[in-house]
Amino acid sequence: MLSRVADSLYWMSRYLERAEHTARLIDVDFQLRLDQSPESSSGRWLRLLDALQVPVPAGAKIDSTTLAYTLTLDRTNPSSIVACISAARENMRQVREQCSSEMWEQLNRLYLQIVGTPAGEAWILHSQLFFRGALDGAHLFQGVTDSTMSHGEGWHYIQLGRYVERTHGLAALIGSHFARLSYPLENTVDSDEYLEWVGLLKCCAAFEAYCKKYTAELRPLRVAEFLLLSSDFPHSVRFSVDKVHAALLAVGELTERKGSAPMRLSGRLRANLSFSQIEEIMADGLANYLANIRSLCAQAHTAIHQIYFDYPVEAAMVS
Amino acid sequence: MFESPGQPRSHYQALFRTLLHLPAEDLKKSQQAADLSFLHQGITFTVYGNDQGTERVFPNDLLPRIVPGHEWLKIEQGLTQRITALNLFLQDIYHQGRILSDGIVPRELIYSCRHFRREMRGFPVPRGIYVSICGTDLVRLPDGSFAVLEDNLRVPSGVSYMLANRKVLKRVFPSLFRDYGVRPIDHYSQLLLSTLRALVPANYSGRHEPTIVLLTPGIFNSAYFEHTFLAQQMGIELVEGRDLLVHDNFVYMRTTAGLRRVDVIYRRVDDDFIDPLGFRPDSRLGVPGLFNAYRAGNVTLANAPGTGVADDKATYAYVPAIIRYYLDQDPILSNVETFVLTDKARRNHVLERLDEMVVKAVGESGGYGMLIGPHSTAEQREKFRGLIEAEPRNYIAQPTLALSRAPCFVDGQVGARHIDLRPYILYGENVTLVPGGLTRVALRRGSLVVNSSQGGGSKDTWVLRA
Numbered sequence: 001m002l003s004r005v006a007d008s009l010y011w012m013s014r015y016l017e018r019a020e021h022t023a024r025l026i027d028v029d030f031q032l033r034l035d036q037s038p039e040s041s042s043g044r045w046l047r048l049l050d051a052l053q054v055p056v057p058a059g060a061k062i063d064s065t066t067l068a069y070t071l072t073l074d075r076t077n078p079s080s081i082v083a084c085i086s087a088a089r090e091n092m093r094q095v096r097e098q099c100s101s102e103m104w105e106q107l108n109r110l111y112l113q114i115v116g117t118p119a120g121e122a123w124i125l126h127s128q129l130f131f132r133g134a135l136d137g138a139h140l141f142q143g144v145t146d147s148t149m150s151h152g153e154g155w156h157y158i159q160l161g162r163y164v165e166r167t168h169g170l171a172a173l174i175g176s177h178f179a180r181l182s183y184p185l186e187n188t189v190d191s192d193e194y195l196e197w198v199g200l201l202k203c204c205a206a207f208e209a210y211c212k213k214y215t216a217e218l219r220p221l222r223v224a225e226f227l228l229l230s231s232d233f234p235h236s237v238r239f240s241v242d243k244v245h246a247a248l249l250a251v252g253e254l255t256e257r258k259g260s261a262p263m264r265l266s267g268r269l270r271a272n273l274s275f276s277q278i279e280e281i282m283a284d285g286l287a288n289y290l291a292n293i294r295s296l297c298a299q300a301h302t303a304i305h306q307i308y309f310d311y312p313v314e315a316a317m318v319s
Numbered sequence: 320m321f322e323s324p325g326q327p328r329s330h331y332q333a334l335f336r337t338l339l340h341l342p343a344e345d346l347k348k349s350q351q352a353a354d355l356s357f358l359h360q361g362i363t364f365t366v367y368g369n370d371q372g373t374e375r376v377f378p379n380d381l382l383p384r385i386v387p388g389h390e391w392l393k394i395e396q397g398l399t400q401r402i403t404a405l406n407l408f409l410q411d412i413y414h415q416g417r418i419l420s421d422g423i424v425p426r427e428l429i430y431s432c433r434h435f436r437r438e439m440r441g442f443p444v445p446r447g448i449y450v451s452i453c454g455t456d457l458v459r460l461p462d463g464s465f466a467v468l469e470d471n472l473r474v475p476s477g478v479s480y481m482l483a484n485r486k487v488l489k490r491v492f493p494s495l496f497r498d499y500g501v502r503p504i505d506h507y508s509q510l511l512l513s514t515l516r517a518l519v520p521a522n523y524s525g526r527h528e529p530t531i532v533l534l535t536p537g538i539f540n541s542a543y544f545e546h547t548f549l550a551q552q553m554g555i556e557l558v559e560g561r562d563l564l565v566h567d568n569f570v571y572m573r574t575t576a577g578l579r580r581v582d583v584i585y586r587r588v589d590d591d592f593i594d595p596l597g598f599r600p601d602s603r604l605g606v607p608g609l610f611n612a613y614r615a616g617n618v619t620l621a622n623a624p625g626t627g628v629a630d631d632k633a634t635y636a637y638v639p640a641i642i643r644y645y646l647d648q649d650p651i652l653s654n655v656e657t658f659v660l661t662d663k664a665r666r667n668h669v670l671e672r673l674d675e676m677v678v679k680a681v682g683e684s685g686g687y688g689m690l691i692g693p694h695s696t697a698e699q700r701e702k703f704r705g706l707i708e709a710e711p712r713n714y715i716a717q718p719t720l721a722l723s724r725a726p727c728f729v730d731g732q733v734g735a736r737h738i739d740l741r742p743y744i745l746y747g748e749n750v751t752l753v754p755g756g757l758t759r760v761a762l763r764r765g766s767l768v769v770n771s772s773q774g775g776g777s778k779d780t781w782v783l784r785a
Contacts, residue, residue, distance in 0.1 A: 001574055002558060003562070003574060003575055004559065004562050004573070090538075093361070096361070096547040096551070097548070097551035097557050104360070105359045105360060108358075108360075109359055251575070254576070255574075255575050255577075256576060308575040311573075313566075313573075316573075
């Protein structure tokens with residue numbers, strides 16, 4: 001597979017995952033606002049921006065409508081939903097012949113739908129439909145991808161992009177949530193805080209799955225354990241890292257580059273999450289632990305680039 | 320479509336009857352469904368200088384153009400003859416130049432052509448084939464015969480629209496399509512692939528399947544959709560210049576598993592841009608060293624560089640003579656009468672009648688640099704008079720043709736529009752063409768310009784078994 005193609009597939013997938021993640025976070029946030037007193041509004045926005053790793057816009061006053069616009073429909077903000085979906089589509093447009101026609105049509109349809117959304121007051125009223133459309137569109141794309149594309153090398157780069165991005169996004173989200181709230185770690189959260197924790201789980205599409213495992217009794221320690229260490233829930237950090245590692249193994253096998261740097265890094269991440277206990281993590285400091293995960297993940301990303309996408313020609317000539 | 324008012328030609332009768340009984344509302348719905356399917360598939364072309372989304376759907380007309388089997392047979396024979404002769408001509412002018420010494424084609428015409436490539440002198444191209452992919456524009460004259468308007472021997476495009484139109488029409492008129500006995504065109508990509516396979520370079524060792532790639536200028540090219548489409552249909556890699564590199568005169572592509580040798584390049588990049596070392600140094604689309612690798616016989620470029628000299632609009636005037644010279648046959652398809660303006664008497668003849676003529680710049684395509692006499696203003700004619708007198712070699716003139724018309728569904732009703740026909744010819748082990756082509760339509764009433772960049776559209780072309 002061409003390096004440029006692999007690069008585009010990887011980024012297409014990362015952008016789409018980012019769009020999906022952003023849509024889910026803002027959607028949940030809008031729902032939560034309905035039950036909150038307006039005073040906490042600007043605090044919520046700061047937390048949301050932090051969870052999304054978006055710098056706080058210049059200017060002292062934070063205005064809800066403007067911020068919502070910036071994060072969703074503003075084309076000049078490179079991490080808005082519309083910008084991410086456009087970037088995903090641009091990447092796919094460059095490698096169309098590598099994907100199935102169904103994939104392209106689905107992504108193109110999603111793009112046309114998102115781009116066609118009118119901005120302004122009317123949009124806020126129907127924002128739920130907008131987020132729903134973005135999430136459904138992204139889910140549909142994943143289903144179409146899995147059922148119409150060969151699960152060969154290209155598909156593995158798509159997996160890689162999605163789960164590298166998801167690991168990043170989850171680590172940032174969990175970090176910002178645990179950093180800003182005060183909470184009783186081992187006990188059930190009180191009713192004031194209850195909605196916030198439901199919100200965190202919903203941001204990871206995890207509320208129902210959590211309840212199935214632990215019942216609706218919300219304890220921060222359990223929430224952290226579930227979102228970090230669950231081995232079978234698709235929006236947990238461990239699950240995502242497992243997928244990254246699996247994709248790298250498959251790609252290493254297909255390109256006959258076994259035991260390379262990306263695999264070493266993802267293997268280390270994987271071991272770390274597989275053999276950690278939540279109590280230890282909390283005792284050593286969650287923030288440090290998450291920072292370490294994000295750093296390893298960033299290193300893996302760089303290594304993937306250097307080995308597969310953008311290697312020096314001299315190195316390739318020698319072998 | 321009609322022989323006389325109200326009396327359709329025999330092969331159009333079934334379509335005519337269908338249209339009479341089909342409510343305009345139904346057609347409109349089908350048209351909308353077709354447009355939407357084009358948009359969703361991204362079958363678009365790029366409009367330069369348009370900010371709001373640079374992609375536009377290529378207008379597709381729902382009513383098929385029908386060509387009876389015997390008319391097609393003549394087209395097929397004529398085009399086969401023409402591509403054979405033009406390849407012999409290119410082979411000759413890049414080697415001994417017999418046709419020039421014999422005075423059939425003026426020497427200065429060839430050497431003054433912008434697309435003549437001195438670098439190609441004496442180089443034996445694989446199988447002696449310069450033009451392996453060609454799309455010739457035909458028009459139907461008032462007497463019912465087809466004539467060649469233009470040979471496109473460099474990087475002709477549009478074949479993907481031919482295939483896409485067919486796919487849509489099969490859905491819109493399934494029973495009509497079946498009853499008509501239309502010959503299939505869907506195997507085009509396979510034919511193209513075997514054509515490219517046949518062109519392996521001189522130094523190809525045969526140790527592996529030849530690696531064939533399609534070289535595109537990239538996503539901003541107006542025909543990008545077509546490039547992706549063809550690569551996908553053929554199952555070959557679509558590469559950009561930056562994916563390729565030349566080392567020791569061999570061409571490689573960068574893959575995730577390291578570098579891989581490339582044997583045949585179907586390039587959709589113009590001569591000028593393929594190699595910044597060989598041609599334009601400011602090109603970022605090409606591959607440095609590619610031309611040397613080509614001349615070393617380590618890689619094939621299709622079409623070969625330098626074919627533009629044979630589709631120069633002034634060379635065009637000599638094609639009938641070229642066919643007679645190499646094949647000793649009369650041309651099966653005629654040319655449109657063409658005035659080469661370097662000759663003083665002819666130039667004056669044309670300048671006196673500018674309002675009746677079509678003037679074209681010889682090196683241009685896509686409907687740019689044209690004067691259509693009957694539709695022009697005095698000011699435009701004066702401008703062209705000046706241009707012609709300054710550089711007569713740069714222009715040719717043709718009488719304004721009464722292009723044939725076909726029914727089209729435009730703005731909610733059926734009306735007649737001018738059309739032409741571009742069949743696609745392939746030349747590998749032998750000459751092949753799929754029965755059909757791209758019928759281009761001038762969607763504006765009365766307009767004679769069918770180019771997509773100038774408000775043209777296209778329709779499916781049904782070549783009948785009988």
